[in-house]
Amino acid sequence: MLYREAGQFKTGYNTDQSIFPIRQDRWAIALFLAVAVVAVPLVIDDYWAKAVLLPLLVYAMATLGLNILVGYCGQISLGTGGFMAVGAFASYKLTTAFPDLNLIIVLLLSGCVTAAVGVLFGLPSLRIKGFYLAVATLAAQFFLVWLFNKVEWFYNYNATGQITMPPREVFGFLITGPEATPAATYLFALGFLIVFGLVAKNIVRGRVGRMWMAIRDMDIAAELIGVRPLMAKLSAFAVSSFYVGVAGGLYFTVWFGAVEVTEAFDINQSFQVLFMVIIGGLGSILGSFLGAAFLVLMPILLKNFMVNWLGVAAVTAKHVEITLLGVLIIFFLIVEPHGFARLWQILKEKLRLWPFPY
Amino acid sequence: MTQHERAIGDTLLKVDNISLGFGGVQALSNISFDIREHEIRAIIGPNGAGKTSMLNVINGFYHPQEGAITFKGEVRRAMRPHVAAKQGIARTFQNVALFKGMSTLDNIMTGRNLRMHKNILWQMLYYGPARTEEMEHRRRVEEIIDFLEIQAIRRVPVGKLPYGLQKRVELARALAMEPELLLLDEPMAGMNVEEKEDMCRFILDVNEQFGTTIALIEHDMGVVMDISDRVVVLDYGRKLADGTPDEVRGNQDVIDAYLGVPHDEGEA
Numbered sequence: 308m309l310y311r312e313a314g315q316f317k318t319g320y321n322t323d324q325s326i327f328p329i330r331q332d333r334w335a336i337a338l339f340l341a342v343a344v345v346a347v348p349l350v351i352d353d354y355w356a357k358a359v360l361l362p363l364l365v366y367a368m369a370t371l372g373l374n375i376l377v378g379y380c381g382q383i384s385l386g387t388g389g390f391m392a393v394g395a396f397a398s399y400k401l402t403t404a405f406p407d408l409n410l411i412i413v414l415l416l417s418g419c420v421t422a423a424v425g426v427l428f429g430l431p432s433l434r435i436k437g438f439y440l441a442v443a444t445l446a447a448q449f450f451l452v453w454l455f456n457k458v459e460w461f462y463n464y465n466a467t468g469q470i471t472m473p474p475r476e477v478f479g480f481l482i483t484g485p486e487a488t489p490a491a492t493y494l495f496a497l498g499f500l501i502v503f504g505l506v507a508k509n510i511v512r513g514r515v516g517r518m519w520m521a522i523r524d525m526d527i528a529a530e531l532i533g534v535r536p537l538m539a540k541l542s543a544f545a546v547s548s549f550y551v552g553v554a555g556g557l558y559f560t561v562w563f564g565a566v567e568v569t570e571a572f573d574i575n576q577s578f579q580v581l582f583m584v585i586i587g588g589l590g591s592i593l594g595s596f597l598g599a600a601f602l603v604l605m606p607i608l609l610k611n612f613m614v615n616w617l618g619v620a621a622v623t624a625k626h627v628e629i630t631l632l633g634v635l636i637i638f639f640l641i642v643e644p645h646g647f648a649r650l651w652q653i654l655k656e657k658l659r660l661w662p663f664p665y
Numbered sequence: 666m667t668q669h670e671r672a673i674g675d676t677l678l679k680v681d682n683i684s685l686g687f688g689g690v691q692a693l694s695n696i697s698f699d700i701r702e703h704e705i706r707a708i709i710g711p712n713g714a715g716k717t718s719m720l721n722v723i724n725g726f727y728h729p730q731e732g733a734i735t736f737k738g739e740v741r742r743a744m745r746p747h748v749a750a751k752q753g754i755a756r757t758f759q760n761v762a763l764f765k766g767m768s769t770l771d772n773i774m775t776g777r778n779l780r781m782h783k784n785i786l787w788q789m790l791y792y793g794p795a796r797t798e799e800m801e802h803r804r805r806v807e808e809i810i811d812f813l814e815i816q817a818i819r820r821v822p823v824g825k826l827p828y829g830l831q832k833r834v835e836l837a838r839a840l841a842m843e844p845e846l847l848l849l850d851e852p853m854a855g856m857n858v859e860e861k862e863d864m865c866r867f868i869l870d871v872n873e874q875f876g877t878t879i880a881l882i883e884h885d886m887g888v889v890m891d892i893s894d895r896v897v898v899l900d901y902g903r904k905l906a907d908g909t910p911d912e913v914r915g916n917q918d919v920i921d922a923y924l925g926v927p928h929d930e931g932e933a
Contacts, residue, residue: 320803321796509791513799514781517767521775524764531724532842533750533779542785590766 310658326508343497348490356489359607361562364496365554367599370583371507371592372550377581378589379511380543381523382432386444388576389451390548392568393421394555396461399470402560403463410475410482414499414556421552422545424451429544433537448577455568471565483560492561499557503550508592510546519543520590551580586636588648597647606632673894674702676735677878678723678846683732685718685902692718693729693902700846705872706880707889709913710899711923716882717759719899720848723880724756725749737845751779755844757835759851759882765824769834772823773809776841777802806841812874813837813867829860836867840875847871849881853888861885865892886924890914898923 310331317323327333351360369391376382397417401408428447432440455461462470474484481487482495510516521529522539530536559566566572579602587598606628613624643650678700685693693715700706708716721727723734728743735741736752755776764772781802787795810816813833818826823834832852839847852868853861865888871877883889889896890910898905898919905923906916913919 320800320807324799324803506789509795510785510788513788513791513795514778514783515785515788517771517775518778520767520771521764521778524766525762527726527746528758528762528764529775530746531750531756532776532838533747534775535747546785 310655310661312659324512326512340501344494348494351489351493353489356493357562359604360493361496361557363600363603364493364500365558365562366580366583366603367596368496368500368503368557369551369554369580370587370595370599371504372547372552372554373580374584374587374589374591374595375507375511375519375550376543376547377584378591378594379516379523380519380540380547382429382540382543383437383441384444384447384547385441385574385577385581386428386447386451387551387580388572388574389448390421390425390551391555391558391576392451392455392572393424393548394418394552395559395566395572396455396470396568397421397552398556398560399472400461400463402473402475406473406475410477410495410560414553414560417556418549418553421555422549425544425548425551426541429541429548432540432544445574448574452568452572455572467567469565469567470559472560475560483564485564487561496557496561499553503553504592504596507550511592515542523590582636586639586646588646591646591648593651594646594648597651601647602632605635673704676700677702677737678880679735680719680723681733681735683719683722683729683734685715685722685727685729691902693722693899696732696899696902696904698897698904698907700878700880702878703872703876704878704894705868705892706878707893707896707910708880708882708899709884709886709889709896709923710905713901714899715902716899717850718902720756720850720880720882723749723846723848724754750842753842753845754848755839755842755846756848757832757839757850757852759854761828761831761835763823763831763835763838766822768820768822769815769826769837770806770810770819772834773806773837773841774802776838777806779842809837809840812840812870829856832856832860832864833867836864836871840871840877843875845878847877847879849879849883851882851884853883853885861888868892 312329312331315330317328322328327336347360369387373384373387376384394417397420398413401413401416402410405413428444431443435443456468462468472483474486475482477495480491482491511519518529518534518539519542521532521534522536522543526536529539555572558571563571583598583602584595585598586601587596588594609628609631610624613619613627614621619627639647676699680699681697683693683696684691696715696719708719710716718727722729725744725746725748733740733742736754739752764775767775781798783795783798787793810819813836815830815833815837818830818834823831826834836849836852849868853864856864868879868881869892872879881893893910895908896910896913897907898913898916900922905918906913908916914924
């Protein structure tokens with residue numbers, strides 16, 4: 308009843324092509340953003356920031372990036388962990404080399420460095436497709452992790468091989484290091500996600516996005532229309548890697564503060580993000596957020612439910628959690644292979660008509 | 666109805682002694698013909714005659730071993746398809762090659778790709794020049810949507826459309842490129858009479874209103890003889906005949922190979 312678009316007339320192509328063409332959606336998103344930006348920082352504590360919200364934001368960023376590559380351009384990649392490592396190490400090297408450089412700029416530059424590396428490892432995509440490309444990007448994953456572990460220059464020759472983020476301020480607020488407040492770190496990461504979420508949406512709804520999707524759906528026809536596969540694929544790799552790199556940078560700078568490359572950015576990380584993309588919905592910006600939210604929040608919910616309500620031992624709960632999560636993933640993929648984004652769309656369609664059958 | 670009220674101009678595309686082979690198979694041997702501005706040129710022949718190969722050569726998908734192609738006075742032999750697109754050659758496929766995951770609107774908008782120039786940085790911002798450009802092209806695309814009468818399916822993912830409509834969307838996408846030469850590979854295959862009539866009307870309208878030169882491959886002889894100005898007949902990679910529909914119809918070789926006498930192998 309509430310969700311009707313009757314009476315909302317579109318008077319130009321502008322309004323027709325806006326991100327949220329329905330007024331109720333605009334209100335909902337504005338409300339959601341208000342809660343996220345204003346209300347959450349007031350109540351956030353260390354547990355919520357480190358265990359729930361920062362993982363959510365960081366993974367949402369990485370998922371967004373991978374979805375651009377896999378969902379929009381149809382190029383599969385298993386190198387996400389490696390690219391996140393590039394972002395993390397680039398931000399570490401930059402911030403230690405130039406301590407006065409604003410952290411925002413550091414992260415953006417890290418994204419650019421990762422984009423360059425992504426383009427390099429994206430070159431094989433011009434020749435190989437599908438599973439073979441997956442194997443080629445797997446090489447990126449292992450090579451990059453090996454590189455950051457092996458070459459001491461990357462971790463400034465320290466004995467542990469670990470990188471640790473020094474405290475940095477942005478506009479007078481301490482963002483990184485153990486002293487940083489949960490609200491500050493959360494808002495910092497949130498800011499990145501809001502800006503780059505919007506940017507991603509803008510790219511995919513415009514010419515470049517259509518170019519990627521054309522390559523994904525039918526590369527021969529795309530070439531005939533004047534899309535150059537080289538440009539389309541490499542730009543997708545660049546933009547995707549930029550996002551993944553920034554995610555890696557955030558992972559290191561604001562979330563963990565100290566990482567060890569073989570632990571933090573191993574192949575599991577790549578799969579994790581890929582699952583988020585698939586469960587959320589290939590080729591959907593909203594799906595990226597939903598997928599990340601599901602895989603970050605579901606384990607926490609399951610664990611809390613089992614430990615606090617059922618009184619299961621923590622170790623057992625962990626095992627059951629992994630099993631249950633797997634079952635849930637299979638369940639959702641059977642119910643809706645196009646992911647949460649599609650489920651959401653169906654729900655909205657139903658809501659528009661409710662309570663009438665059609 | 667063959668002679669429309671439009672002036673057939675000079676030669677737009679000239680194919681000279683093209684030979685194309687794949688290993689042992691000679692797909693095209695020594696083919697020459699020309700396509701003049703504003704005309705509708707049909708390429709016919711039995712299956713495996715090399716018709717689609719010929720279009721692929723014109724398009725830049727296949728690179729012929731011998732011969733040359735002159736388009737708008739420029740000679741070329743090997744080129745990439747996107748260069749052909751840039752020069753003004755558009756194409757539809759025999760087995761529809763649409764972007765299945767995208768809506769009708771997005772498919773046609775993709776056809777405008779070469780005419781949109783705002784770079785990715787403007788697009789990240791969206792507001793400003795990128796949006797102005799987008800809207801300008803949206804307007805052009807809406808004209809094409811009106812022209813082909815597909816307003817109702819604007820937002821539908823093309824994978825869900827019936828075959829006849831998919832063919833029409835593909836034509837729309839090709840038209841969005843505003844091509845000078847439009848290559849249609851069996852635009853009416855698998856359609857019923859009504860859909861064929863619609864498609865014929867659209868092809869003639871495109872030719873008349875936009876002055877687009879059209880080269881088409883088609884098996885429906887009624888259609889071919891009705892709408893085309895000149896017909897070239899291929900068989901086993903060789904050129905059998907070339908001329909007006911009436912000339913071709915009367916050619917004994919063509920009758921033997923393709924049109925009309927009892928044949929050992931039936932024509933699909």
